[in-house]
Amino acid sequence: MPGSTGPDCVIKTVMCADYNNLAAGTPRQIEPCRIYRCWLTSTQPIGRQCDNSDYTPGKSNEYRNTSYRALAARQRAQACPTDDVVVNDLRTSVKPDAWVGQPLERREDAALLTGNGRYADDLGTRPGTLYAAFVRSPHAHARIKSIDMTRALAMAGVRTVLVGSDVRDWSRPFVVGVKQPMEHWCLAVDKVRYVGEPVALVVAQDRYIAEDALDLIEVEYDQITATVDVEAAIGESAPLLHEAVGSNVVSDRQFAYGKPDAGFASAAHRVSLKVLYPRNSCTPIETYVAVAEFGSDGDYDVLSNFMGPFSLHAVMSLALKVPASGLRLRMPRDGGGSFGVKQGVFPYIVALCLASRKAGAPVKWVEDRLEHLLAATSSTGRVSDIEAAVDDDGRIVALSYDQLDDCGAYLRAPEPATFYRMHGCLTGAYRIPNLKVRNRVVLTNKTPAGLVRGFGGPQVYFALERLMQRIAVELNLDPLDVYRRNFINSSDFPYQAAAGALIDSGDYHAALDLAAKQGNLEQLLRRRDAARADGRLYGIGFAAIVEPSISNMGYITTVMTREARAKAGPKNGAITSATVSIDLLGAVTVNVASVPHGQGHITALSQVVADVFGLRPNDITVDVELDTRKDAWSVAEGNYSSRFAGAVAGTAHLAACKLRDKLAVIAAAQLECDAKDVVFSNGNVFLGQAPEQGLKFTRLASGPHWAPAVLPEGMSPGLRETAIWTPPQLEAPDEDDRINTSAAYGFAFDICGLEIDKDTGQVRIDRYVTAHDAGTLLNPALADGQIRGGFAQGVGAALMEEFAYRPDGSFASGTFADYLVPTAVEIPEPIIAHLETPSPFTPLGAKGIGEGNNMSTPVCIANAIADALGPDVDPEKIVLPMTPTRMIELIAPAETPPADFKPTMAGDGERFSTSGSIDIAAPLEAVNRVLHDARALARVIPGCRQLEALGDDRYVGDVSLSVGLVKISFHVEMSIVDEEPMQRIRLSGKGVGTLGTAEGDGRVLLSRTDTGTRLEYTYAFTLTGKIVAVGARMIESATGIVLQQLFQRLGRVASGRAPAAGLWRWLTRLFGRKT
Amino acid sequence: MKKLAHAPHTIALRLNGVERSGECEPRTLLSDFLRYRLGATGVHVGCEHGVCGACTVTIDGAAQRSCLTLAVAAEGRDVTTAEGLAPVGEQLSVLQAAFRRHHALQCGYCTPGILMSCTDFLKREANPSESQVREMLSGHLCRCTGYTNIVNAILEAAATINAATAGKDPAGPEVDSQRSDAGSDV
CATH class of the missing domain: 3.30.365.10 (Aldehyde oxidase/xanthine dehydrogenase, molybdopterin binding domain)
Structure with missing residues (x-):
């Protein structure tokens, strides 16, 4: 049980501020102080009522003795000989019985627990407020030929439709940190560049009607080949997203700090690795909400669950062509989770402002989950080639990154910040004097990337910390020795890293020792030995991360050359x-x-x-x-x-x-x-x-x-x-591109012990230890909440979560049944330990703690998996998320499927196949006749509204199906491509609809039986576009049922009976949406 | 057919112990009806396809996804939401107070649904094990907490309720003394 043993006392001299003198404008006086506490978090009830009715002035209060501080004191007393204990509360302006540092219960909770939260969708709207729904692109890459909204506008309750031409008239493209001839508007104006891109916005009197009207808007597209893979996107022949740029690489910057080339040339060893970080998101349970109103003064008034950065207020105001005062933005008291993700609502805010202008009334929009997963935002995918020059005992002499960021279809602010947020501290927790970096920002036909908790950190540390594991393996060293030899020493703080981060405070060696001791690493090592002796796959992984907090507004200008920066003027501060x-x-x-x-x-x-x-x-x-x-x-x-x-x-x-x-x-x-x-x-x-x-x-x-x-x-x-x-340490990038990217830098050291089930590929986390140093903790229970939440998201990123795209750019993770988020049964309780070395650069000595585990946990688990799999598995095959399927591919030989008739498939979409047989109580001739009779076929095909024969072997028609959340209408063309009369028919076809396209190919074998005809079918089809997002599993099972039913109806029609509609009606109900 | 689908119906039900009624279309979801017609904004909508669990309410005591239930199906039924959990005169129920004590929520968006599932669950399973609690909780997605504090809160609430039922614990439901103006937090 965590908390049952006391921690070591860690007593180090660090620099910290004299907080008495930290009134605004007073020069900071730096004097030596001490770390005054370290402790282990108890999993026992922690909070006490923040009410202090039992408070007696001047007396020690009982409830405080149950708090963290008392626990820490007890642990210190147990663990250390009294002579060695120095408990020195350095916050001289904070009294020993201060509220800061207490794990108080939350004042927010009474309202939230009783349904009295005030989230954006809970607040009232003005009478007459209209509701919006977005028409979204079913294609990853296409030109918009025409948009016909006649039928939608004729529908009762529809007020107006906003389209690209309105957007051109009333707004400007969003400004972005990289100067290139590319335009991003709040609605697509000429081309669509990702599945789910907003194309039009229907405004109606209620949400149900607005969504109904989406089906009536006819958009004609010319499809273009999509660019999906980021490495393919940088190739000469890749289809271009923004033709005027001339390349999908919109920024290519190279940096050198120290003498990296000399370091590599003279190194005893070079260790390199290529890693991929996938696209994922923390998917808040509350989706985007915005209500916008165009005022009579030409200004806009918006309520939204946008959470910043407020620099984006300028991006919105500029797009709307108003001064900042012309965009009033209001944000409610309660937000249903953001994790950075709510930043991505800003283009929708602009679209709703324009919709309100067109409609002449306030317009409200609440995003649905499919929209959110499909098109809200994503973490930035990254391909990193990382290499270290290492001496014999594992000291890193030089480090090199070559990174490609997959920012999606548009470079949307604050991108390319995923690169530059971490830039100053790319050398992590280590003393590495020589560094070189190449950063290429690449656009692909995917949802634009943006803030997702950890932002830049998960990507950097997945490369850097995997490399640390490889150094230990390749040089046959104890990984902890590699860490200890490379860590910045506690006496070196504030430490200026090669690329410019001024790392304020810390004691990385002490944090490592704390994690190893509290996590009982010795025991884990014995467990690993025992498991391996048993033939089981048990591994231990580590990760050390520096966690930046309080971003420097100037870091994004590191993407510009020195000359361009000089021209643009300085940006800095926080x-x-x-x-x-x-x-x-x-x-x-x-x-x-x-x-x-x-x-x-x-x-x-x-x-x-x-x-x-x-x-x-x-x-x-x-x-x-x-x-x-x-x-x-x-x-x-x-x-x-x-x-x-x-x-x-x-x-x-x-x-x-x-x-x-x-x-x-x-x-x-x-x-x-x-x-x-x-x-x-x-x-x-x-x-x-x-x-x-x-x-x-x-x-x-x-x-x-x-x-x-x-x-x-x-x-x-x-x-x-x-x-x-504003912290004065946050200056603009210097002449040599050094940038102090953040004001404070926390630290985390993690240890993970896990086992991989050899039969199922399932990863079971045995123990997870995470030791944090976030400076002064304001409320340790809140801090632990941040750690636990970040850890759970880290486990999700490591093992489950990924926005999957098909080679044609179709999106395949559109529901929570496809995009898997960890539940209570997948998340173990981490052992949390704290160390506090207060920051000298923040008023209370506090640093951020909310993103550390999003950075450390995915790679720590990956390192443990690498350790479990052993040296025979290619380290570059350890790809996130490490699902059971991927694990099985690494540990078990591939199975070859039985060879048989293989339908030929066109396209790169999501593939489905099904086969079966059915006995029909009708003579073979009758069955064959139906297959060649358009009118009869129309009665047979579920959802077929009409079918017309064009010659003997071609049919065209319209078919509507409801699968999952979505009703799909296809215009279908089918033809008989091969036939041996009365024995075999091969049918191929293509359907084009509002939500994507379907292509199918299949074979039907007919044979006589005693009771009639046996029909055997083998079918395969691909789906592309938005439809793929709603759930491969549902489509697969639904298709099986639909085909089975199709042939039953065929039998009924062939034998002269009316087709039964019961099953189909049942299916429609089962999978139907709001119909 | 189309006309029938849009014809308004008056739905009468019992919401948190009070007889309520309102108009809706046959296709109106119960979640939308409770939120926008009856003002029960503690019903949160997170996915509209039954996975996240934020919209869970109890209908005649059984936990159900209100986003997968039509409002018309609740006609005449007894519906409870997070707004109706605290006993009359108390700010919080035992379960709600345990959630606060354990920091079992952060953004609080998934919480009302979890509370409703727990309410149904604890009635059926008075003395659950941790794994039973986790299994029940796996019908809900929480992206903030990492779940452990929720599990601890539920286990503690179960123990408190059991002790109170057995007459061993005179403490009874937790009375909120955090603020004198109970009920409004800001």
Whole structure:
């Protein structure tokens, strides 16, 4: 049971800030301090009520003794001889009984648990609000020839349809960080470049009608060959997505830091590896929501669950051709999960703004799950060739990356940030002086990539940490020795990495030791020995990651050359705002420009601010809604890049300090003392140690509202302070392309023990250990929540999740039955350990912690799998996600399918095949007649609306089928390509519909039986386009049933009876959507 | 046929103990009806194909996906949502309080559905093992928590309910003293 043993005491000298002097604008004083705690997370109940009705001023409180801090103290006492224990709380401005650091229960939860959340779709809309539905491309790559919306507009309840020509008239293409002649509009204007790309937007009086009308919009396309594979996309002959660019590579940058070539030339060993990182997403359970209204002043008012970065507000405003003040964006209190993904709603916001303009009414849209999986966003796929120059004992002398990023069909802001977010710390946790990098940004016919939790980290560390494993294997070294020899030393912080990251603080060796000890690595090694002796596949993997937080606005300009940067002007910083105010009854309110999606901002901020004013967290009102027209906000803000703990909470602390200092001056006048001697504690304001002679906080704090004339001389009235902070360490890229990409860098060291089932290929995680250093923890229970969530997503990315595309660009992961997300039975509980080396660069010493396991877990599991599979398996065959099928391919010989009639298949779409036989109670001649009679066939084919014969062996007609969520209408052409009369018919056909195309080929054998005719069929077909996304499994099983039924109907028609419709009706019901 | 499909029907049902009614088309999903007609916005829609479980409600005590149920099918039935779980006069039920204590939610979007499945489950399985809880939970997708805190909350709630039923624990349902203005969090 985790928590049953105490951790080692880790006592190191690090640099940290003197927080007394961290009021805004004060120069930071750096002085030596100590790590003051490390602990292991207990899996026992952790939270206590944040109410402190049992709080007795000046006394130790029982409930706090159940907290992390007490647990840590107990563990320290048990684990270390007292002489060695130095418990030194370095946060000198934070009292030992501070709220910060307590694993309090969440203030958000009472509302969320009782159905009283205020998510975007829960908020009211104006009377007359209309609803939108998007017509989306069924093709990965095609020219739009025409859009006919006549029938849709004639439908009752449909108000208007927005198309590309409107978009051209009223907006501009989105700006992007790479200057190339390519245009991305909110709706496709001439070409479609991915399956699911919005082509038109129907606006109707309700959502059901809008969705009905989608079927009535006829879009004619000219299909073009799609470019799907990223390595093929860079080839000379690859079809071009944006012809004017002349290539699918829209940016190609090379960097060298130190002397990499010399390092490689003189190295004792070179270890290299090619790895792929797939496209996946954290798929929040709440999908995109936006309500937009075009105002009479020509401005736009939007409510959406967009969460930032607010730099994208500029992208939207520019696209809408309004100043930033002309786009009012409001974000609700509660968000149903973002993980970065909600960033991708921004093009839809622009489309809805224009739809509102066209409709003359507010327009609302709630994305459905198919739309979300198909077209919302994706992590950036990456192909990395990584190589290290290594000396004999495993020290890395030089490192080289050659990376291709698969950004999808359009380079959509903030791309190509997946590359550049990590750029400064590409050397990870290691002292590697020489580095070279080539970054190529590639476009393919897939959904545009964007923010997905970990953003850049999973891609980099999947290459770097797999390489670390290979170095240990190839040099026959203990992997932990390789880590220890390469880690940045604790005495080296702040450490400037080769590419420019100024890594603020840490103790990587201590974190490794902590993980190994708390995870009982010794025991895992013994387990591995025993399992291997038994012939089982057991492996142990490791991963060390540096986790950047608080992104530098300037990092994206690293994609530009030095000259281009000089021309464009500098970009840097990570500006953050927070406002603290006191109302006329003396209560404190905090407002921040960070839009939470479950991270517990309200709880953590109330802890931070309560400490400053000597109040209880429940006394603090936290306003996390954001209105871009009313609240303080700026370019770098929003809920991304793990910036909450370090930047947002830190800035709230600074704002609270400003206001508290003002109150201290007011109190000093009343208490007749010096302002610096005023104490704020337990709801009172007093001098020194005499709370009984002090003032009630609420009385002191409400006074300035009612009697501004009695304020100390020279003091401005009002009790509202906004702090605006940016870390000065975040500068623009320098002349040599060095860039400090983030303000703070946390650390995680993970260990995974797992076993692969030889029979099923299933991976079973035996133990997962994750040791984190995120600086000061504001609320350890919230921090652990972030770790557990990131870990679960990491397990999903490692073993289950992938947006699958077919060679023709069809998307094959359109439901949660196809895109598999881990459930409670797949996620084990990780052992979590913490170490705290506070950041000297953030106001509270805190760093981000939310993305670490998205970065470390996939590769840690991959390393454990590599270890389990052993040296005989090609390391480059370890490809994410490591599904049982992929595992079986690596551990078991391939089975050869029995050879038989093989229908020839055209196209690269999703392939299906089925075969069977049926006895028909009708003579062979009658059956044969039906097969050649268009009118009879029309009655036989399920869903056939009409069928017409064109000559003896060709038919054309219309067929509608409902499979899964989607109703598919095909215009079908069939022909008999080969026939031996009365014995064998081969039928081939093609169907073209709104959701894609189908091509089929099959053979029917006829033979006489005692009771009539036996019909044996073998059919194969391919599907392309959007239809593939709804579920291969469902299509396969549905097809079997449909064909079976088709031939039953054939029998009935041939024997002169009416076809029974029961089964088909049942099928339609089973798979039907809202019909 | 088309006309019939769009003709409004009046649906009357019992929602969280209160008789309610509203108009809808025959094709209206129960999830949409509860949210937009009756205002039960605690019913969350996450996938509309029955996998994620966020929309789960109980109908006559049995947990069901409201996104795969037509509103007309709930005529005359007893429907409970997360809004109706806390006993009268309490802010939170034992189960809800255990979720808060264990940090068993983050964004909270999947939570109402999970609470409804748990409510049905704990009635049928008073003393579940961890693996039974995980099996039941596997009908729900949560992308924030990694599930363990949810499992712990459910196990603790089961133990609390059992103890209360056996008359051993006088504590009863957890009373929220976190805020004096119970019920509105902000």
